[in-house]
Each structure stands twice: as structure tokens, then as C-alpha cells.
Amino acid sequence: xxxxxxxxxxxxxxxxxxxxxxxxxxxxxxxxxxxxxxxxxxxxxxxxxxxxxxxxxxxxxxxxxxxxxxxxxxxxxxxxxxxxxxxxxxxxxxxxxxxxxxxxxxxxxxxxxxxxxxxxxxxxxxxxxxxxxxxxxxxxxxxxxxxxxxxxxxxxxxxxxxxxxxxxxxxxxxxxxxxxxxxxxxxxxxxxxxxxxxxxxxxxxxxxxxxxxxxxxxxxxxxxxxxxxxxxxxxxxxxxxxxxxxxxxxxxxxxxxxxxxxxxxxxxxxxxxxxxxxxxxxxxxxxxxxxxxxxxxxxxxxxxxxxxxxxxxxxxxxxxxxxxxxxxxxxxxxxxxxxxxxxxxxxxxxxxxxxxxxxxxxxxxxxxxxxxxxxxxxxxxxxxxxxxxxxxxxxxxxxxxxxxxxxxxxx
Amino acid sequence: xxxxxxxxxxxxxxxxxxxxxxxxxxxxxxxxxxxxxxxxxxxxxxxxxxxxxxxxxxxxxxxxxxxxxxxxxxxxxxxxxxxxxxxxxxxxxxxxxxxxxxxxxxxxxxxxxxxxxxxxxxxxxxxxxxxxxxxxxxxxxxxxxxxxxxxxxxxxxxxxxxxxxxxxxxxxxxxxxxxxxxxxxxxxxxxxxxxxxxxxxxxxxxxxxxxxxxxxxxxxxxxxxxxxxxxxxxxxxxxxxxxxxxxxxxxxxxxxxxxxxxxxxxxxxxxxxxxxxxxxxxxxxxxxxxxxxxxxxxxxxxxxxxxxxxxxxxxxxxxxxxxxxxxxxxxxxxxxxxxxxxxxxxxxxxxxxxxxxxxxxxxxxxxxxxxxxxxxxxxxxxxxxxxxxxxxxxxxxxxxxxxxxxxxxxxxxxxxxxxxxxxxxxxxxxxx
Numbered sequence: 001x002x003x004x005x006x007x008x009x010x011x012x013x014x015x016x017x018x019x020x021x022x023x024x025x026x027x028x029x030x031x032x033x034x035x036x037x038x039x040x041x042x043x044x045x046x047x048x049x050x051x052x053x054x055x056x057x058x059x060x061x062x063x064x065x066x067x068x069x070x071x072x073x074x075x076x077x078x079x080x081x082x083x084x085x086x087x088x089x090x091x092x093x094x095x096x097x098x099x100x101x102x103x104x105x106x107x108x109x110x111x112x113x114x115x116x117x118x119x120x121x122x123x124x125x126x127x128x129x130x131x132x133x134x135x136x137x138x139x140x141x142x143x144x145x146x147x148x149x150x151x152x153x154x155x156x157x158x159x160x161x162x163x164x165x166x167x168x169x170x171x172x173x174x175x176x177x178x179x180x181x182x183x184x185x186x187x188x189x190x191x192x193x194x195x196x197x198x199x200x201x202x203x204x205x206x207x208x209x210x211x212x213x214x215x216x217x218x219x220x221x222x223x224x225x226x227x228x229x230x231x232x233x234x235x236x237x238x239x240x241x242x243x244x245x246x247x248x249x250x251x252x253x254x255x256x257x258x259x260x261x262x263x264x265x266x267x268x269x270x271x272x273x274x275x276x277x278x279x280x281x282x283x284x285x286x287x288x289x290x291x292x293x294x295x296x297x298x299x300x301x302x303x304x305x306x307x308x309x310x311x312x313x314x315x316x317x318x319x320x321x322x323x324x325x326x327x328x329x330x331x332x333x334x335x336x337x338x339x340x341x342x343x344x345x346x347x348x349x350x351x352x353x354x355x356x357x358x359x360x361x362x363x364x365x366x367x368x369x370x371x372x373x374x375x376x377x378x379x380x381x382x383x384x385x386x387x388x389x390x391x392x393x394x395x396x397x398x399x400x401x402x403x404x405x406x407x408x409x410x411x
Numbered sequence: 412x413x414x415x416x417x418x419x420x421x422x423x424x425x426x427x428x429x430x431x432x433x434x435x436x437x438x439x440x441x442x443x444x445x446x447x448x449x450x451x452x453x454x455x456x457x458x459x460x461x462x463x464x465x466x467x468x469x470x471x472x473x474x475x476x477x478x479x480x481x482x483x484x485x486x487x488x489x490x491x492x493x494x495x496x497x498x499x500x501x502x503x504x505x506x507x508x509x510x511x512x513x514x515x516x517x518x519x520x521x522x523x524x525x526x527x528x529x530x531x532x533x534x535x536x537x538x539x540x541x542x543x544x545x546x547x548x549x550x551x552x553x554x555x556x557x558x559x560x561x562x563x564x565x566x567x568x569x570x571x572x573x574x575x576x577x578x579x580x581x582x583x584x585x586x587x588x589x590x591x592x593x594x595x596x597x598x599x600x601x602x603x604x605x606x607x608x609x610x611x612x613x614x615x616x617x618x619x620x621x622x623x624x625x626x627x628x629x630x631x632x633x634x635x636x637x638x639x640x641x642x643x644x645x646x647x648x649x650x651x652x653x654x655x656x657x658x659x660x661x662x663x664x665x666x667x668x669x670x671x672x673x674x675x676x677x678x679x680x681x682x683x684x685x686x687x688x689x690x691x692x693x694x695x696x697x698x699x700x701x702x703x704x705x706x707x708x709x710x711x712x713x714x715x716x717x718x719x720x721x722x723x724x725x726x727x728x729x730x731x732x733x734x735x736x737x738x739x740x741x742x743x744x745x746x747x748x749x750x751x752x753x754x755x756x757x758x759x760x761x762x763x764x765x766x767x768x769x770x771x772x773x774x775x776x777x778x779x780x781x782x783x784x785x786x787x788x789x790x791x792x793x794x795x796x797x798x799x800x801x802x803x804x805x806x807x808x809x810x811x812x813x814x815x816x817x818x819x820x821x822x823x824x825x826x827x828x829x830x831x832x833x834x835x836x837x838x839x840x841x842x843x
Contacts, residue, residue: 001706002680002705002706002707002710003554003555003614003649003680004553004554004680004705004706004710004713004714005710006556006557007553007556007710007713007714007717008713009712009713009716009717010713010716010717010719010720012716013723016503047497052492055492056492056493059485059488059489059492060489064480065478065695066470066478066479066480066692066694066695067470067478067694067695068469068470068688068694068695069695103726104537104725104726104727104728104729104730105726105727105728107723107724107725107726107727108725108726108727111724111725111726115580120437120439120440121436121437122436123439124439140723140724140727143720143723143724144724146724147721147724147725148724181436214436216436247435247436247437262728262730262731263730263731263732264537264726264727264728264729264730272435272437273435273437274435277435277437277438277440279442280437280440280441280442280443281437281440283442283443284440284441284442284443286443287443287446287576288580290446290540290573290576291540291544291573291576291577291579291580292540292541292544292580292725292726293536293537293538293540293541293544293697293726294538294539294540294541294573295538295540295694295695295697296537296697297537297538297695297696297697297730297732297733298695298696299695299696299730299732299733300730300732
């Protein structure tokens with residue numbers, strides 16, 4: 001008898017199942033608007049030219065140290081990452097109260113931050129502290145905080161399906177009613193999956209309530225630069241909260257804005273009250289990392305660090321490569337909206353260009369989504385979320401027509 | 412040691428966003444105690460003696476005293492970076508398929524029946540500790556589910572300091588020890604080991620080193636394995652095998668993994684954590700693997716899916732770089748031969764250092780028997796020096812050993828050998 005006989009099968013992850021189904025589909029016009037990765041107009045993954053260049057530099061560098069990276073990660077990567085999030089002239093950085101923990105992607109950063117908060121926030125090992133995640137949110141948020149030990153994970157109002165926008169009233173209400181010291185996971189920009197972000201005025205109001213009610217700010221920042229094309233604009237909310245004096249965490253991912261999905265490059269930026277707090281916090285972070293992966297992988301961190309720390313490479317990355325990706329997404333948004341309007345598809349489609357980042361919440365209902373997949377071989381999430389990067393000049397007409405058919409045929 | 416000024420009233424935030432006034436939400440966060448590695452290294456760095464030697468490092472050091480990348484690895488990395496067909500995709504949570512295939516083969520042997528019966532699965536992990544963590548999580552959630560198992564886990568004395576905390580982090584608080592290294596015998600004391608395991612409750616997990624035991628370098632013989640596995644089966648214990656430096660004992664990946672193959676052939680369900688850092692010089696790339704051997708293939712789907720689920724909330728996917736290099740080498744017979752050559756050189760050097768050190772100590776008339784130096788294999792060896800003697804070495808001779816008296820033999824070279832041998836002799840004579 002196996003000691004594992006009673007193990008049930010875990011349910012598959014929706015987005016990966018979608019891609020698997022897409023792969024098996026032999027329809028010539030099939031389109032994958034599911035998984036969140038950038039694609040070129042030829043529907044290919046894209047190795048950023050600057051990344052290729054830096055990879056060669058690294059491979060040819062004879063002076064490279066081949067030892068284990070320190071547990072907290074490559075120092076120059078950590079500082080460059082935090083700087084990108086907080087800005088070159090960040091006062092918090094100058095005050096030596098900002099630190100970073102290199103992590104395995106954004107997921108790793110979230111997990112380390114969550115593990116730390118469970119152990120040291122709001123008491124010691126307080127698993128009852130409520131953790132609020134947006135409704136809807138990236139489906140892994142729940143699992144990360146639950147597996148870190150938090151027992152009480154709740155949704156906060158976010159998406160208003162009727163008006164196809166932010167339910168700001170509901171959001172504020174949840175902030176006012178949340179128990180003091182609750183943790184709130186906020187999307188820094190390009191909200192996944194809705195693509196709908198608070199305005200600057202709304203962020204200010206959110207910050208005001210959170211400060212008054214002693215709520216903890218945990219930013220998830222996976223799309224800086226990728227969303228609007230501007231690093232500063234995409235980090236505005238983070239920087240505003242820091243300027244308001246919040247102690248906060250930012251889980252950063254460089255998967256999208258560097259196209260480094262498989263090298264797992266992330267950073268947990270910690271903004272502490274002062275350097276003394278920071279030292280203690282980082283010492284505990286190190287302990288947590290040691291029991292998770294111990295020494296992080298260096299390849300991706302070296303690429304990002306070299307790029308961010310060298311003006312010419314930084315310019316190429318930012319002004320050329322990041323801009324290319326952001327612009328293509330904006331173009332697809334524009335064209336999809338125009339085509340739907342030209343087709344006379346019922347409903348308003350302004351939200352497609354109002355939303356930001358990789359994803360758009362189309363507003364299609366589950367039945368319409370099923371129609372899209374089964375009849376049209378256009379794969380999207382049951383929530384109606386589409387990845388704009390899956391659209392190309394070659395398939396956009398077909399997709400627009402398919403959406404039109406779905407909306408007019410299925411109610 | 413938190414910031415003074417415990418006023419809870421909100422003070423005004425000044426222009427610079429200085430939080431001012433109230434207590435940090437982290438004022439109760441304690442400073443973590445430094446790990447052994449960190450403490451030692453930090454003491455060594457502060458030491459300003461010109462004559463100082465650090466023998467407690469984790470990596471393999473060359474004769475020049477540096478870690479290095481295998482020549483072949485450098486070549487492969489160049490090839491990979493020039494390959495236009497490689498795309499940045501999210502790998503699956505399980506990692507690179509070819510890497511998993513190769514890692515599984517070198518643990519179970521190419522002609523393994525277990526593989527033929529497809530009753531095992533592997534997961535690429537970001538390094539060795541991550542493999543142990545994943546295994547610990549699998550055990551915590553799914554080992555003997557109906558009995559709500561929650562430990563105990565048995566670790567050897569001594570062992571890697573982070574092992575206990577990994578199991579605890581996975582939610583298994585009950586960590587116990589079994590006798591392993593015997594100072595007098597300067598080797599493994601099987602009798603006492605067996606006695607401890609005999610007393611272990613049924614369903615305990617026992618963490619055993621398959622080869623190159625850290626930090627002693629003392630490994631179990633094949634006969635000893637046979638006896639231990641008998642006990643394991645009789646007492647219904649679960650073996651979790653460690654291969655932190657696979658290939659560094661015999662210069663052969665498969666040979667180092669013999670205990671894994673033996674357990675699998677006995678029909679025992681096993682977890683095995685592997686690392687390819689040392690034998691590829693890929694320390695910075697976090698290339699690890701967790702192998703899970705099951706009783707039958709019908710268990711695969713559920714176990715694999717649960718492993719995937721655990722990975723998704725830990726690190727989502729492992730990093731591709733290092734695994735790709737390992738897969739490229741292991742799946743190509745020409746590369747394999749070249750790689751084997753480089754690894755054998757490393758292993759030979761370690762063996763030579765052990766022999767030379769033993770000889771040196773004998774020539775100096777150092778008290779005690781030093782045969783164990785050449786009886787053990789791998790990177791590490793336990794000198795048998797006690798705590799006092801170890802302290803003497805660091806304080807008076809500026810030679811740094813692990814607190815257990817163990818050393819990384821690769822850090823010994825022609826420049827420091829005499830000094831080290833003399834220091835050991837002094838340590839033993841001084842505290843008699």
C-alpha cells in the first residue's frame with residue numbers, strides 16, 4: 001500500500017488548461033488570448049534585443065564570480081530594482097530605509113513578503129490577520145497568502161460589471177469596514193485581470209483611508225513600464241504611498257517588462273520606517289528565503305541589473321524595447337475598439353481603450369466565452385479576460401468578428 | 412531595539428515622507444540570529460591576519476582558491492546564448508522536461524525498472540534547499556493523509572543547519588535526531604544509528620544522505636544501507652534521501668546515487684533531493700531536482716498535480732538557465748565524456764588533498780589516527796576536533812572550520828597545506 005494512496009488530484013489551473021486546449025486545437029484560425037505573456041505581431045514570444053545583447057556580455061565576462069549568490073540576492077540588482085520602483089530621487093532610498101530581497105519572479109516576492117507578514121506583522125505568527133485581495137484578482141494571490149499561513153483571505157470590491165469600471169464606492173466601503181491592520185494587496189498598475197486602475201484622485205482617497213485605519217499596503221507590481229510605456233507613470237501609486245509615509249512592500253516582477261519569463265526575476269522592495277527597522281526586517285527575510293530556495297538564480301538578475309545600471313543599455317531597454325511592447329498593445333486596443341464600432345457590435349467598447357496593460361475585461365459573459373472558444377476557436381478566460389498581446393494585424397479582424405457574433409448570437 | 416518615541420498619535424508627515432512619530436508596524440520584529448555560515452564568514456572577513464584560511468565554504472575551490480565554471484559549461488552557455496530558436500516562455504511549474512528526464516535517470520540509473528514502470532516523477536527546483544522544501548511540503552500535506560501525519564522527521568547528527576528550519580517552515584515542528592557521526596570511531600556508528608531509528612515512531616520520516624554527507628563526508632557503505640533499509644521497511648519509516656553534491660564522491664552521477672536505486676529496487680517509496688551545483692560549477696544558477704518514487708504509476712497524476720500546486724504558490728516556475736545547461740550536457744554523449752573528465756579531475760584532487768593532509772599530519776607526529784580522511788569521500792571531511800580545538804584554530808591560528816570540526820577539503824591547497832597541518836597539530840597538543 002502506498003503512503004500516498006489517499007491523495008486526490010488537484011484541479012488544473014484554468015489559464016494553463018486553456019493553453020493546453022488551444023494547442024490541441026487544429027483549427028487554422030485559432031487564436032490564444034489566454035495566458036499573460038507578450039507576443040509580437042507574428043504571435044511569437046520576443047527576446048528583447050537589449051536582453052540578447054546583455055546575455056552575450058555576461059557569457060563573455062571572464063571576471064564573473066561563480067559562487068552562490070548571497071541569500072538576499074545580487075546586491076546591485078536589488079538596489080537597481082528598488083530604484084526603478086521608487087524613482088531615482090527617492091527620499092526613502094536616500095534615508096537608507098529601503099531594501100530589496102531578490103526573489104523567484106513576482107510570485108516568489110509575494111510569497112516571501114507574505115511569509116514575513118504572517119510571522120512578524122500584527123503580533124507574532126498571527127495567522128488571523130485578514131488579507132484582502134481585489135474581486136477579481138490574479139488567481140494565484142489567494143494561494144500564495146493561504147499557503148503562507150493566513151487563514152482569513154477576503155475580497156474587496158473592485159470590478160463593477162454593470163458599469164464596466166472600478167467600483168470605487170464598494171472599494172472605499174471595504175477599506176472603511178476592514179479590521180484595523182488588515183493587509184491589502186493592491187495592483188500598482190495594469191490591474192490583472194480587469195486592466196482598470198484607480199485614478200490619481202482615487203489613489204489619494206485610498207491612501208487617506210488606509211492611513212487612518214492602519215491598513216497594510218502590499219503592492220503587486222508586475223507591469224511597470226509595460227502598461228503605459230512610462231516607468232514613472234506606472235509607479236505613480238507606489239511613489240505616492242511612499243511619500244505619504246507608509247511602511248509598505250512591493251512585489252516586483254521583471255518577467256513582462258524584460259521578457260524574462262523563464263529566468264524568474266523578481267524583487268521584494270521593503271520600505272521601512274527607518275534603517276534600523278529595515279535591518280531587522282531583512283534579517284528575518286533572509287531566514288525565510290533560506291528555507292524556501294536559499295540562494296536565488298543569478299542569470300536573470302544579472303541581465304536586469306546590468307541593463308538598469310548602465311545608461312546606454314537602460315535607454316535601449318526603456319526607450320526602444322519597452323516602448324515597442326507598450327505601443328503594440330495600445331495599437332491593438334485602438335484597433336479592436338474601432339473594428340467593433342465599425343461592425344456595429346451592440347454595447348459600448350470604450351473600456352477597451354480605457355483599460356490599461358496586457359489585459360482587457362471584455363464584458364463577455366461565460367456563455368459568450370464558451371461560444372468564442374467552441375465555435376470560433378478564439379480562446380479566452382471564462383471571466384471574459386483577453387490578453388491584448390494575443391491580437392495581431394493578421395487575426396484582429398477575425399477576433400472582432402467573433403466577438404460581434406458572440407454578442408449578437410448569445411445573450 | 413525599536414525606535415524610541417512610542418506616541419501612537421499620528422504626527423504630520425513631513426515633506427520627505429518621513430513617517431515620524433508613531434511606532435513602526437515592525438517594531439516587534441526581532442533580529443534573526445546569524446546562520447553559522449554567515450557568522451563564520453563574517454568573523455573571517457573581520458580577521459585582519461595575513462595568514463588566514465577559510466575551510467568552511469560550501470563551494471568547490473580550485474587550486475587557486477577560487478570557484479570556477481567548468482570549461483564545458485562556459486562553452487554550452489555561449490552556444491545557448493547564440494541559439495536563435497530559444498524563446499522566453501513561462502516554463503511549466505515542473506521545469507524543463509529534458510532536465511527532469513536526465514535528472515531522474517542519473518538518480519535511478521539509465522536501466523532502472525522504476526523508470527520503465529513509470530512510477531516516479533521529478534520536479535526541477537531552484538536549488539537544493541528548494542527541493543527539500545518541496546519534498547517537506549508534499550509530506551506535510553499528503554503523507555499518510557488519513558492519519559493526519561505531522562512528523563516526526565529525523566535528521567543526522569551533525570547535518571546541514573538549514574534542514575530543520577526547512578521542515579519547520581513547511582509546517583512540521585517535530586524534528587528529532589539520530590546518531591550518525593562518532594567522534595571516537597571517526598566515522599558512522601551504525602549500531603547507535605539503528606538503535607535510534609528502531610525507537611522512531613512508525614511513519615517517521617528519516618533524512619539520509621545518499622552520498623557526500625554534509626558536513627562530515629562520512630557515508631554509509633552498501634552493507635550498511637542494506638541493514639538500514641531492512642529496518643526502514645520493518646518499522647514503516649519513510650526515507651528522504653539527499654544528494655547535495657551529486658557526482659562529487661565517485662566522479663559519477665549514477666554511482667553516487669546508488670542508495671536511491673537500491674531503495675527503489677526494494678519497492679520503497681522515496682523522496683530524493685538533488686543538486687547539480689557542485690558537479691557543474693553552476694552555484695549561481697540554483698539547479699535542483701526533487702525526485703519522488705512511488706509504489707505504482709496510478710499514483711502519479713494526483714501526486715504530480717499536488718506538487719504542481721505547491722510549486723505555484725512558492726515560486727511558480729523554476730529558472731531555466733542552469734537546467735538547460737545540465738540537460739544539454741547529460742543528453743549528449745560527447746558532452747558527457749568531456750564533462751566526466753572535468754568532474755573526475757575535481758574528485759581526484761579532493762582525494763589527493765585528503766591523502767596529502769593525512770600524510771602531512773602523520774609526518775608531524777600529530778596525535779590520533781587520520782585514516783578516516785582517506786576513507787571518506789566528497790568535498791567535506793570531519794577532522795574529529797572538538798569545540799575547544801576548533802575555537803583555538805580560529806582564534807589563535809586564524810584557520811576557520813565549521814563548528815562541528817568539519818572542513819571543505821578543496822579549500823586546502825599547496826600554499827596553505829603546511830600551515831593547516833601544523834595548526835591542527837598545535838590544536839591537538841595545546842588542549843591535551
